[in-house]
Amino acid sequence: MAEQAHKTGTSSWEPRIVAFLCRWCSYAGADLAGVSRISYPPTTRVILVPCSSRISPYHILKALIEGADGVLVSGCHPGDCxxxxxxxxxxxxxxxxxxxxxxxxxxxxRVKFSWISASEGEEFAQLIREVTEEVRAIxxxxxxxxxxPGEETHDG
Amino acid sequence: MTRTNTSDSLWILPADALPAFLSALAENGELWVPVPVGEGARFLPYREGLPIDLTQTPPAHPAKSILFPHSEVLFTYHRGDDGIPALTVPEFDSRFLVAFGVRSCDLHAINALDAIFLKRSVPDTGYQQRRERLRVIGIACLSPAATCFCDRMGGGPFDTTGMDVQIVPFEESYLFRILTEGGNQLLNPYLDYFQAADEGAIRKIAALEEGTSLQTGQPVDFEDLSQAIKTHNDDPYWEDLANACLGCGICTFVCPVCSCFTLVDEGTPRAGRRVRAWDACMFSTFTKEASGHNPRGAEVARVKQRFFHKFYYCIENEEPPGCVGCGRCVAQCPTSIDIREVIRHYQREGT
Amino acid sequence: MTDKVSLARTLQEVFQREGLDGVIGYAAGTTPLRPRPTVVTKPEAFDSLVFDGFCVQNLANYLHRHRGKRMGILVKGCDRRAVRVLVQEKQIAREDLYLIGIPCPGMLNRSQLLEEYPGLQGDQVAEEGDTLYLELSGNRVTLSRVDYLLPTCRACRHRVPDDVDLLLDPLPFTSPEADGSLADEVKSIAEMEGEERAGLFREELSRCILCYACRNVCPFCYCETCFTDSLQPAWMTPAPEPDNIFFYHVNRMMHMAGRCVTCGSCEWACPEHIQLRLLYGKLVADVEELFAYEPGLDETTPQPLSHFSEHDPDEHIG
Structure with a gap:
């Protein structure tokens, strides 16, 4: 896509990733990464949700439309909900x-799903590193x- | 209707010179042309290499979008670090705005739009500035569609109402007939592209005009129709239509006269914009109030509204009728709801 | 056109015998090859009913307006399946309905015919067996019905409505067995290179004018307030801009998962002729592949998105 051309000259560009995290697992996993002082890229804007099933396609698409470059939804491992x-x-x-x-x-x-538990601080940090790199690449x-980029395609 | 006569200023443009002429015209102003998009043409701003469709009669989408876009940013706002919000209103082009290849029906519709956007208490800023810049190079309809009925609504295939210049396609060229001083000023700088029309060409075009007739019926008596509709508020006929109507926005969006809109705000308290977009009285949410009450909650009330507005309220308000006979809603309605049938249904005998 | 007289007589007889409040069917429209759905509520009005190869629109959509009434409804295979989905979703009660089934001959592509034969009128078209006759000013054109079938109808595997109260005799015109043309079409698009595919859908969807004909013609779009109209939160606006258009179509598709019966009404109603079958064909294929579910075939199996299995695919979770 056209972003190849766009990327050159935007070397300072950092991806903006909206992360919808389940409060019972992935959000606590992010917390654990924090208190464990594990470093990961500061690319995510975390939105706390009660459960990964709270997230509908509305939220994911709206986040992209409103300016996110990528969206992550992370919940509990199957069986742990x-x-x-x-x-x-x-x-x-x-x-x-x-x-x-x-x-x-x-x-x-652009849109990524994952399961991260409350005890997986390192896994969370690794996930953010991966998501960031993948979004950076596109x-x-x-x-x-x-x-x-930026062109209006519709004139009504 | 203006008949071709030798006192008009007549010029001929070979078809292959059209792109060069349009490109030159577009350098000095804003130019809108009918462009094939999918199976139907719509009016879009001209740019080099854009295909143009001057055959679709009428183009699937009306020319109203030139003056009254489907969506339009009214202003953007931004709250600076000092907390004070600043409004930015889009800048208007001051150059002329040429609508090219517009047909008689759409121009009669602009007459009706003027009544709504200009002649009521406060003129609409965006509409007004575009309207004042508007120059029209209209086109005669050599092969009206089966759904066309402009002849009953005050227009006609060769009608020139609202045109500064009328073009008549013939053979491998276009005859340009200059009708107004505005048209004269518009074309004058480009006459190099044209040849003066000779007697032979003029005769051929006169024959074309003679040979193109649209006779779908007697002109509609709108006073009569409005009274008939007014007195049939509870007619079961409306139920028949409502039983089929889907409540979609096709008929209003393709209507050159329909002008209802909604205002929406997008953004956050920090920054955003206000947008005006077409709305449709056929949508169930159109009249839904904040309380949840909907005065036109039933399909039949909405179906009726469309025709009451076009044929009764417009006349009652001494504005032009809300239908110009372009037939687009007839051609596009998935459930075959037909405004011609409504007119027939309420027209008294002998009119 | 099927035998209009016997259709009228049969439905009139059913209407009176069953004490129905109305019968939903098709009447002749005023524009070529476009019937107008109608509700007949008086015994003397049944003569207005027609049925031919252009009765594409899914009539189950109209049942929402007659909730609580005892309605007869003419159903093709897809209408029948849509009725079943609506019963499954408790929108209507089966016992309120009297289903009059038509073994569907596959519906014809109006746009294709009008494009090839401009100005074609309904009374110039006759259907017989698998043949289509056009009477064009003294010149009779013979066409094969199958060449003019709607793509969704060509691939339809459920033309004969099942479990109806009355199954009408097969019509005097027909079409061959279902083929995999829609699945093939979707597959070939899925195999395109990413940017080519993005370009295809960009071209198709950017024509959208957000008139919502596709939503309003769909039997399953019965929400009182659609997400398109929600103001709090305002997910999207009515401006036909690319983001709004994409948001609308993807979310509507997601709402159709496990429900869409591929009747083709949305594509048929679209004034811009957007090839919506390519979207919904893909959705239906995915639902079938992932969850082994085909909508509208039985009322008791829960719909795939209101249900789960521990063994569901997990490959998308990274």
């Missing part, structure tokens, strides 16, 4: 969404259905 089945319901939605977005030509790295997000 505080509400027993929330993450299992979310898993079904996420796989469909992920496939549809890929089909519509959205880079796969460059800034310029909006949906747009060919050239």
């Amino acid at each position: 505080h509400y027993l089945t929330g993450n299992l319901l979310a898993r079904r939605r996420f796989i469909l969404l992920k496939r549809l977005l890929a089909y519509l030509g959205i880079e796969e790295a 460059g800034p997000f310029h909006g949906f259905l747009r060919e050239v």
